[in-house]
Amino acid sequence: MKKRNARNWAAMLCLAMLVALLPGCGKSQSPAPAADTTIKLGFLGAKTVNNANYGIPGEKGMKMAIEEINAKGGVLGKKLEGIYEDNKGDSREIANIATKYATVDKVSAMIGDPSTGLTKIAADIAQKNQIVIFSAGATGTGVVEIGDYVFRNTLLDKFAAPSVVDWMINTKGWKNIAIITSTNNGYSTALTPVFKTAIQAKGGNIVAEESINDKETDFTAQITKLKQAKPQVLVFTGYYTEAALLMLEAQKQGLDIIMVGGDGLYGEDLKKLGGKAVEEKVIFYAGFSADQPSPETDAFIKAYRAKYNEDPDMFSAQYYDAVMIIAKAMEAAKSSDPKVFKAELAKLKDYPGVSGKTTFLPDREPLKSPVFLLTVKGDKFPALLEKIPTSAPQQ
Amino acid sequence: MRFLEQWITQIIDPYYLRIIILVGINIIMALGLNITTGVTGQLSMGHAGFMSLGAYTSAIVSLKMGAPFWMALLAGSTIAAVFGFIIGLPALRLEGDYLAIVTIGFAEIVRVFFLNFEPGGKAVGLSGIPQETSFTLVLLITLVVIFFTQRLLSSRLGKAMYAVRENEIAAEACGINTTHLKVLSFVLGAFLGGLGGALYAHYMYYISPQDFDFMRSIEILNMVVLGGLGSIPGSILGAAILTILPEMLRVVAEYRMLFYGALLVLLMIFRPNGLFGDMRVYDLIKTRRAKGEKPCQS
Amino acid sequence: MIWQQLLNGLTLGSTYALIALGYTMVYGIVQLINFAHGEIYMVGAFVGLFLVTVWDANLAVAMLGAMAVCMLLGVLVERIAYRPLRGKSSRLSPLISALGASIFLSTLMALIAGVNTRRYPAVQDVGSYALGPVQLSSMQVIILLVSAALMIGLQFLVAHTRIGKAMRACSQDLDASALMGINVNRVISYTFAIGSALAAAGGVMVGVYYNAVWPYMGTLAGLKAFAAAVLGGIGSIPGAMLGGLTLGILEIMGVAYISSSFKDAIAFGILIIVLIIRPQGILGEKINKKV
Numbered sequence: 001m002k003k004r005n006a007r008n009w010a011a012m013l014c015l016a017m018l019v020a021l022l023p024g025c026g027k028s029q030s031p032a033p034a035a036d037t038t039i040k041l042g043f044l045g046a047k048t049v050n051n052a053n054y055g056i057p058g059e060k061g062m063k064m065a066i067e068e069i070n071a072k073g074g075v076l077g078k079k080l081e082g083i084y085e086d087n088k089g090d091s092r093e094i095a096n097i098a099t100k101y102a103t104v105d106k107v108s109a110m111i112g113d114p115s116t117g118l119t120k121i122a123a124d125i126a127q128k129n130q131i132v133i134f135s136a137g138a139t140g141t142g143v144v145e146i147g148d149y150v151f152r153n154t155l156l157d158k159f160a161a162p163s164v165v166d167w168m169i170n171t172k173g174w175k176n177i178a179i180i181t182s183t184n185n186g187y188s189t190a191l192t193p194v195f196k197t198a199i200q201a202k203g204g205n206i207v208a209e210e211s212i213n214d215k216e217t218d219f220t221a222q223i224t225k226l227k228q229a230k231p232q233v234l235v236f237t238g239y240y241t242e243a244a245l246l247m248l249e250a251q252k253q254g255l256d257i258i259m260v261g262g263d264g265l266y267g268e269d270l271k272k273l274g275g276k277a278v279e280e281k282v283i284f285y286a287g288f289s290a291d292q293p294s295p296e297t298d299a300f301i302k303a304y305r306a307k308y309n310e311d312p313d314m315f316s317a318q319y320y321d322a323v324m325i326i327a328k329a330m331e332a333a334k335s336s337d338p339k340v341f342k343a344e345l346a347k348l349k350d351y352p353g354v355s356g357k358t359t360f361l362p363d364r365e366p367l368k369s370p371v372f373l374l375t376v377k378g379d380k381f382p383a384l385l386e387k388i389p390t391s392a393p394q395q
Numbered sequence: 396m397r398f399l400e401q402w403i404t405q406i407i408d409p410y411y412l413r414i415i416i417l418v419g420i421n422i423i424m425a426l427g428l429n430i431t432t433g434v435t436g437q438l439s440m441g442h443a444g445f446m447s448l449g450a451y452t453s454a455i456v457s458l459k460m461g462a463p464f465w466m467a468l469l470a471g472s473t474i475a476a477v478f479g480f481i482i483g484l485p486a487l488r489l490e491g492d493y494l495a496i497v498t499i500g501f502a503e504i505v506r507v508f509f510l511n512f513e514p515g516g517k518a519v520g521l522s523g524i525p526q527e528t529s530f531t532l533v534l535l536i537t538l539v540v541i542f543f544t545q546r547l548l549s550s551r552l553g554k555a556m557y558a559v560r561e562n563e564i565a566a567e568a569c570g571i572n573t574t575h576l577k578v579l580s581f582v583l584g585a586f587l588g589g590l591g592g593a594l595y596a597h598y599m600y601y602i603s604p605q606d607f608d609f610m611r612s613i614e615i616l617n618m619v620v621l622g623g624l625g626s627i628p629g630s631i632l633g634a635a636i637l638t639i640l641p642e643m644l645r646v647v648a649e650y651r652m653l654f655y656g657a658l659l660v661l662l663m664i665f666r667p668n669g670l671f672g673d674m675r676v677y678d679l680i681k682t683r684r685a686k687g688e689k690p691c692q693s
Numbered sequence: 694m695i696w697q698q699l700l701n702g703l704t705l706g707s708t709y710a711l712i713a714l715g716y717t718m719v720y721g722i723v724q725l726i727n728f729a730h731g732e733i734y735m736v737g738a739f740v741g742l743f744l745v746t747v748w749d750a751n752l753a754v755a756m757l758g759a760m761a762v763c764m765l766l767g768v769l770v771e772r773i774a775y776r777p778l779r780g781k782s783s784r785l786s787p788l789i790s791a792l793g794a795s796i797f798l799s800t801l802m803a804l805i806a807g808v809n810t811r812r813y814p815a816v817q818d819v820g821s822y823a824l825g826p827v828q829l830s831s832m833q834v835i836i837l838l839v840s841a842a843l844m845i846g847l848q849f850l851v852a853h854t855r856i857g858k859a860m861r862a863c864s865q866d867l868d869a870s871a872l873m874g875i876n877v878n879r880v881i882s883y884t885f886a887i888g889s890a891l892a893a894a895g896g897v898m899v900g901v902y903y904n905a906v907w908p909y910m911g912t913l914a915g916l917k918a919f920a921a922a923v924l925g926g927i928g929s930i931p932g933a934m935l936g937g938l939t940l941g942i943l944e945i946m947g948v949a950y951i952s953s954s955f956k957d958a959i960a961f962g963i964l965i966i967v968l969i970i971r972p973q974g975i976l977g978e979k980i981n982k983k984v
Contacts, residue, residue, distance in 0.1 A: 218945075220704070224697050504961055
């Protein structure tokens with residue numbers, strides 16, 4: 001008898017939980033009508049845990065752009081409103097957040113995420129809900145292919161890496177190349193083949209191939225192995241934290257080598273962590289440099305410094321541009337409906353953004369020029385090393 | 396069936412529907428782990444390994460071979476069950492934390508394998524998996540799984556499993572084939588883990604090896620322990636709470652995980668045996684857990 | 694190259710061993726996998742960092758300070774998250790409160806210190822000496838010496854002091870020890886304090902040696918150290934040392950001679966094989982089951 005009671009009790013409780021849950025679901029739909037007075041933009045990016053170093057400046061850039069637009073009277077007579085959820089660099093989180101933006105908040109566009117893998121998840125949800133998604137950092141392949149609501153504005157690896165490899169081999173004469181990949185980093189595992197193809201095409205030799213993992217700190221074994229292979233240059237396709245740690249370990253073991261990488265190395269922590277070990281030894285490419293600014297970039301840098309008391313980086317510039325480009329497209333289309341203004345967005349040509357000049361190619365891929373080779377010089381990060389032309393897109 | 400789906404998608408907001416579906420998937424996986432760890436007492440801390448095998452197998456089957464959805468589900472759960480069998484074998488020699496580390500190691504090996512697995516897209520993961528998992532399907536499968544585990548646990552076999560947990564030697568002395576049961580509990584747990592993984596893959600559209608890391612295994616284990624070891628309503632409630640709680644805590648923004656951690660501690664202090672741990676649906680061995688019950692003496 | 698790699702493995706292994714000791718000591722007495730242990734190691738690294746950057750402390754002071762703070766923290770975690778559950782619950786329940794405590798601590802640290810990886814300022818010159826075919830850095834020498842000293846100290850404490858005797862008694866039978874007049878709660882507190890202090894020392898040294906301290910560093914290190922403790926035979930102090938060193942060397946040799954992309958799979962694969970051959974770990978005692 002007692003047993004029976006316990007079971008009933010449990011079942012009742014479960015039912016009660018479910019019933020309690022359901023009314024909560026219904027209620028959520030009610031606040032929708034109020035949304036018409038503002039145009040909402042959803043922020044995608046991490047503010048804690050993984051990749052927060054890309055998301056935090058991104059959020060600042062986005063906030064600044066929204067404030068500037070609102071100060072000038074908004075878009076189509078409405079104020080812009082940003083919603084800033086933290087996706088922790090986690091795939092389930094971003095899927096939940098993107099769904100929330102699309103269905104609960106009813107945003108006109110989502111801006112982000114800085115990473116390719118997470119952008120793809122959000123892009124699928126945005127496409128299904130017919131909302132524009134504008135990534136300000138996804139450099140890998142297979143993003144805009146998801147659908148016609150998906151845009152991005154960043155220097156693509158497939159355009160940048162070949163020109164950098166060309167510079168390495170033909171300008172600098174570094175032919176013996178070692179590659180280190182971060183196995184658990186999607187950006188890195190996607191970038192390595194791009195570099196390898198380019199190296200083979202330009203006649204370089206890959207003398208060593210090693211892998212590490214993000215969030216690990218012990219790279220002694222890999223560097224010891226690298227010392228035996230005697231490469232002239234090391235291509236590292238991962239992020240800045242591991243780049244700094246690799247260079248520190250190389251310094252410790254007396255291995256003097258130049259490291260070349262993608263814009264994953266673009267983070268001030270590279271300098272803070274690496275110190276002397278990375279100074280003028282780590283070279284990475286990006287579509288943004290604060291060193292030889294255009295008038296737009298210059299104004300942006302001054303305003304950003306005044307507001308946040310720090311220098312903007314590539315992500316703040318790209319999120320800022322994303323908001324500005326979307327606002328421009330909405331004005332041109334005279335509508336904040338994603339179904340309407342996405343057509344205007346696709347027509348973007350030679351837009352003088354603060355993160356460089358951008359044109360959307362017919363397949364909606366952005367073409368940014370030129371490629372900036374950046375490094376660390378003394379206290380300066382990032383310092384411009386050289387400007388090289390972007391290799392022509394294979395149409 | 397189709398009518399129910401349409402009706403549900405109309406009355407429930409997609410964001411909440413999404414969470415409800417994730418609750419359903421987690422219930423399936425928690426019930427699976429409950430058989431292995433909760434009922435039979437074989438501590439498994441690598442359930443994410445089975446989940447990832449199910450997810451990847453089913454995704455590859457439907458993406459690369461274009462197989463129908465039910466076949467993908469079946470393939471995913473079967474492969475997971477096969478690995479459950481393989482992992483069940485060391486369980487015959489190992490106990491408690493030694494077994495735990497073997498299951499952790501297994502899940503890590505699976506993760507590293509998929510990080511280096513070219514057809515699975517390495518760390519980039521697989522995207523474009525058809526989104527076949529619907530609310531009605533998850534509801535249906537969850538109900539079927541609840542029904543079957545309920546039948547299993549109240550059967551002779553299920554009671555024998557509880558006996559293995561409570562006292563292996565005594566169980567063996569009663570003529571229970573403990574070897575057989577331990578492996579079976581792993582196979583069943585892995586099958587449901589793989590099924591959950593396959594549903595997850597076909598719901599999320601995108602999977603990557605990082606989705607199935609050590610913390611994911613611990614999360615599923617938490618659902619079982621929080622709900623109460625060996626209790627079906629417990630696992631259901633545990634899965635529901637641990638899926639919904641992080642979403643509800645979104646309001647406290649960056650303090651979210653702080654609250655989450657503190658709540659886990661508080662929940663355990665006030666319900667040390669899990670939410671349904673004191674309310675035992677079964678009553679095989681009469682001794683209450685008066686003092687430091689040890690499912691497996693080590 | 695093999696000698697250099699062996700040295701790399703020994704250094705990595707001794708940091709694992711220091712964390713593994715805390716796991717194994719706590720386990721030996723209360724049969725609890727203290728999942729918050731990795732976070733205590735993380736807090737230790739941060740306290741050391743704070744002392745070095747804000748108060749210009751040298752390495753020894755930073756390490757002692759971190760050990761002191763973490764002793765308190767370890768005891769506090771035990772009082773809040775584990776003691777209320779002791780004796781009242783199944784053996785797995787404290788696992789959840791341990792995990793809760795671990796999430797709480799790492800998030801708290803992320804809120805205080807930010808999520809960025811930080812480095813120690815140069816507290817120790819990174820001079821390196823050539824020793825035959827091997828490059829030995831001064832920090833490696835410090836790690837090896839300090840770990841060895843701490844482990845010998847711990848072995849002495851457990852074998853020759855009153856509290857050590859009480860710890861050994863408790864690890865054999867908690868109830869019987871209580872009947873013999875041992876204050877069990879006090880012994881458990883001491884165990885957490887000592888284990889946490891060792892983890893803190895490990896945290897500071899790892900921070901200085903690898904130049905990387907961040908709020909979520911505890912999870913991975915904790916997992917590896919737990920594996921090391923089990924490999925050596927959980928509950929056994931020499932086992933934890935041996936397990937840590939073995940795991941460190943296994944990982945490095947896996948990278949050096951097999952494949953760097955399968956590093957963790959190789960280490961765990963060998964671990965599983967060892968455990969199947971020797972189910973109680975390398976130095977663990979075989980306990981006969983009683984009915």
